[in-house]
Amino acid sequence: MNENDIRRVYDERTFEKGKNYFNEGRVLVVIS
Amino acid sequence: MNNTLFGKVIGTDEYKSSVRLDDLEGSCSCPVGYNCKHCVAVLLQYLSGDYIDGDKIIKKLENADKSEILNIFRRIIEADPMLLSLLQFSEVSIDKNLAEKEIKRMLNQMKVNGYVDENFAYNFAKIIKFYEDVISKELIFSILEFLVKNYEDYGGFYDDYSDRYFGDVIFRNLCDAFIKKAITPEDFKKLQELLKYDDHGILYTFIYEMCKPENAQRLAMFSKDIKKLLNDLDYVEFLININKLDEAKNILETKVFKEDFDEWRIFNLYLKIDENEAMKFAKRVLSELNQVFL
Numbered sequence: 001m002n003e004n005d006i007r008r009v010y011d012e013r014t015f016e017k018g019k020n021y022f023n024e025g026r027v028l029v030v031i032s
Numbered sequence: 033m034n035n036t037l038f039g040k041v042i043g044t045d046e047y048k049s050s051v052r053l054d055d056l057e058g059s060c061s062c063p064v065g066y067n068c069k070h071c072v073a074v075l076l077q078y079l080s081g082d083y084i085d086g087d088k089i090i091k092k093l094e095n096a097d098k099s100e101i102l103n104i105f106r107r108i109i110e111a112d113p114m115l116l117s118l119l120q121f122s123e124v125s126i127d128k129n130l131a132e133k134e135i136k137r138m139l140n141q142m143k144v145n146g147y148v149d150e151n152f153a154y155n156f157a158k159i160i161k162f163y164e165d166v167i168s169k170e171l172i173f174s175i176l177e178f179l180v181k182n183y184e185d186y187g188g189f190y191d192d193y194s195d196r197y198f199g200d201v202i203f204r205n206l207c208d209a210f211i212k213k214a215i216t217p218e219d220f221k222k223l224q225e226l227l228k229y230d231d232h233g234i235l236y237t238f239i240y241e242m243c244k245p246e247n248a249q250r251l252a253m254f255s256k257d258i259k260k261l262l263n264d265l266d267y268v269e270f271l272i273n274i275n276k277l278d279e280a281k282n283i284l285e286t287k288v289f290k291e292d293f294d295e296w297r298i299f300n301l302y303l304k305i306d307e308n309e310a311m312k313f314a315k316r317v318l319s320e321l322n323q324v325f326l
Contacts, residue, residue: 001053006075009056010067018072021041022080027073028040030083031033032053 033086039074049074113159131163132171139178142186150198153189157201164209172210173222176238180230188232200237207241211250220257227261240266248273265294268301277305284313 007015021027037051043062049070051058058071077083093101109115113134138156142148148156160167160175179186179202189199210219227235239261242251251258252274259267264287271280284298284305295317302310 001056001075001079003076003079006056006072006079010072014067014069015072017069019076021043021069021073022076026042027077028042028046030037030039030074030077031086032037032078032083 033090037074037078037083038086039070039077041070041073043070051075112155113162116162128166128168131159131166132168134159135163135167135171135175139175142178143182146185147187148189150191153198153202157205160202160205160209164205164212167209169210169213169215169219172206172213173219173226175206176223176226176235179234180226183232183234188234199234203234203237204241207238207247210238211242211247215251215254217254217257220254220261223261243267243270243273245273265297265301272301272304281305281309 010018035053037053039049039051041047041049041060045062047060047062047070049058049060049062049068051071051074056075057067058074059066060068060070062068062070093104096104116130138152138159142152142156145152179199188197189202190197223235223239241247242258243262243266248270251270255270255274255276258270262270264283268280268283271277271283280301284301299310299314299317302313
């Protein structure tokens with residue numbers, strides 16, 4: 001999986017906002 | 033786990049998001065609910081490689097012995113007692129002794145830590161809400177007494193740096209729990225007694241919460257006792273909420289209120305009683321203002 005796969009499911013605005021959240025360190029934890 | 037990502041993301045609030053790895057469809061506890069920016073953030077975090085491998089943890093647990101698992105379990109519950117609600121054994125989640133033990137442990141921690149931050153306060157409020165049906169009236173009073181008398185020790189739920197108070201939710205939840213108990217006039221005397229020690233006014237939220245419509249209706253039979261605890265305008269609000277409109281109007285008409293911000297509140301209280309009276313009051317205030325400024 002890469003960023004383009006995510007862009008295919010999520011619209012551009014949502015993707016950019018999510019990317020900002022990730023860059024700002026707003027993700028507290030992810031469990032896979 | 034189960035080919036799904038589970039994440040926590042800070043937005044306006046803290047949201048729980050999960051995303052399926054096969055089709056990247058996500059769901060989230062935010063108002064949007066699905067395929068939102070929080071799900072994207074979770075996916076990007078996963079792509080960065082900075083994530084916890086849940087399957088690996090489960091695999092390790094499969095090989096751990098029972099006492100080891102119980103120990104881990106105990107530590108998880110201690111870190112977030114709300115997780116108890118996930119247990120299916122109702123006798124565990126509503127255990128009165130467990131509630132008392134947990135609350136006393138947190139009170140003790142407040143004293144030991146020397147300062148209670150917003151996160152701890154929020155967790156404490158959650159615990160009270162979670163156990164509100166099983167905590168006793170006596171325990172509620174002992175919590176109130178602790179919070180009043182140890183104000184200096186735990187910092188009074190006040191953040192000096194941001195000049196912000198964050199204790200309201202605790203006292204609101206304590207009051208909500210209190211309202212559900214078998215209340216007697218003696219309880220209001222106890223509260224009056226406690227107020228003597230409340231130099232910082234932290235009990236105000238607890239007492240004011242009694243004026244809220246659903247609480248006031250439950251306490252209607254104690255209006256005389258409550259009157260002794262409330263200031264006049266709060267008592268008027270209480271009376272309105274138990275539908276004693278004439279008595280409320282009488283207080284508004286006969287008492288003298290001196291605070292600058294009272295007019296707006298009185299106007300709003302009149303509005304709940306009678307629109308015409310509210311307009312009369314507004315005209316009176318405006319004409320008094322004209323006399324002052326013209």
